[in-house]
Amino acid sequence: MAGDTRERIMESARLTVQDLGYGGLSFRELAKDVGIKSASIHYYFPTKGDLGEAILRRYVDRYAAFLDGLLDGLPGTGADRAALMGRYTDMFRSTLLNGNRLCLAGMLSAERNELPAGICAEIVRWGAMNEGWIARVLGLGGAGDREGLRSRAAALFAAVSGAQVVAHGRNDVAVYDDIIAAYRASGLVP
Amino acid sequence: MAGDTRERIMESARLTVQDLGYGGLSFRELAKDVGIKSASIHYYFPTKGDLGEAILRRYVDRYAAFLDGLLDGLPGTGADRAALMGRYTDMFRSTLLNGNRLCLAGMLSAERNELPAGICAEIVRWGAMNEGWIARVLGLGGAGDREGLRSRAAALFAAVSGAQVVAHGRNDVAVYDDIIAAYRASGLVP
DNA sequence: GGCTACCTACCTGACGGCAGGTAGACAATG
DNA sequence: CATTGTCTACCTGCCGTCAGGTAGGTAGCC
Numbered sequence: 001m002a003g004d005t006r007e008r009i010m011e012s013a014r015l016t017v018q019d020l021g022y023g024g025l026s027f028r029e030l031a032k033d034v035g036i037k038s039a040s041i042h043y044y045f046p047t048k049g050d051l052g053e054a055i056l057r058r059y060v061d062r063y064a065a066f067l068d069g070l071l072d073g074l075p076g077t078g079a080d081r082a083a084l085m086g087r088y089t090d091m092f093r094s095t096l097l098n099g100n101r102l103c104l105a106g107m108l109s110a111e112r113n114e115l116p117a118g119i120c121a122e123i124v125r126w127g128a129m130n131e132g133w134i135a136r137v138l139g140l141g142g143a144g145d146r147e148g149l150r151s152r153a154a155a156l157f158a159a160v161s162g163a164q165v166v167a168h169g170r171n172d173v174a175v176y177d178d179i180i181a182a183y184r185a186s187g188l189v190p
Numbered sequence: 191m192a193g194d195t196r197e198r199i200m201e202s203a204r205l206t207v208q209d210l211g212y213g214g215l216s217f218r219e220l221a222k223d224v225g226i227k228s229a230s231i232h233y234y235f236p237t238k239g240d241l242g243e244a245i246l247r248r249y250v251d252r253y254a255a256f257l258d259g260l261l262d263g264l265p266g267t268g269a270d271r272a273a274l275m276g277r278y279t280d281m282f283r284s285t286l287l288n289g290n291r292l293c294l295a296g297m298l299s300a301e302r303n304e305l306p307a308g309i310c311a312e313i314v315r316w317g318a319m320n321e322g323w324i325a326r327v328l329g330l331g332g333a334g335d336r337e338g339l340r341s342r343a344a345a346l347f348a349a350v351s352g353a354q355v356v357a358h359g360r361n362d363v364a365v366y367d368d369i370i371a372a373y374r375a376s377g378l379v380p
Numbered sequence: 381g382g383c384t385a386c387c388t389a390c391c392t393g394a395c396g397g398c399a400g401g402t403a404g405a406c407a408a409t410g
Numbered sequence: 411c412a413t414t415g416t417c418t419a420c421c422t423g424c425c426g427t428c429a430g431g432t433a434g435g436t437a438g439c440c
Contacts, residue, residue, distance in 0.1 A: 023213040
């Protein structure tokens, strides 16, 4: 199966980074999980940095496609803002449910000061993509100056990310749910 | 100087963890920074976990004292809620300014899945302490049911933490400032 | 005063283990 | 024959940790 091994390396690596962080990702454990020898990983990804960049790049791409898919064929009435944001917060919720994992980019954000530059660039792209999507959703209701939407979207993205980190630190999804509910009550999240 | 070496170990370790994380803290580098040999650290802290727990415990205690100090001798009119929250957000801001560091507990929150239990307990204490203080500040305005204050405080704590993580990931304090401003505009932060 | 005993605050030197990474052989496939 | 994918074997370097030693101070006792 061409490309299968590469696929399984990336999948396993992603799950590990979301669990233990980039520093907690080891080629030996990774190889054990995939069922090959650690040296073989270098065939696909010359260095650890290359692997990290590849999985984050694909992560951002996939979620961009997923989020865009949510907007497809939308009436644009703005009646669905709340529903869309519910889908958005559920996205972060599901990673917590999956072994108390953190969003890949969120985890790497924390580790930023010991990461290669290529990964940092992808972290920035993750933020811009999320904020862009949220701004579009917020704009569905109608007007709102573009700059206002943009800054509110950035706030919303940071708030949801923070809720995930805090809940992750306490290993308790209920904490996440409560915080999101409070965001909604305060009007920050539609 | 009795206790001086122990003090310097803890200070250097704390700064490193806020910079590179718990995984990025090495006894050899730490010893080099303090000016002793790495083995000597074990004289003060038997294991790495003990050191980590000690610095986080003190971190929580000190910020608890600092925040309580802000409330001392307050008129309680509630006119100062905004000012107090400004002091609070400035606290997180200053760690970003200091070498793009993260709040110690925030960093450890991300690494939670590979941390000894003693440290995890202190992370929980950090959250409870912050939420308790914020709830008190929010309550200064007057009424508000206790449960409502509590959940709003939890949201505010998570939001500010998230703003710090996102700004840290982009290595840009301006990002933090913009997000906090948007929180204020949305009414989440007084 | 002198001796013993214990303490603090480090040190030297090493241990086993794991990290990412490399060189080169080899079998399978086209 | 050439390419692809994986292997074995190994490298250097760092990791936390430990055993054991030592210089200097202090306290108690004859």
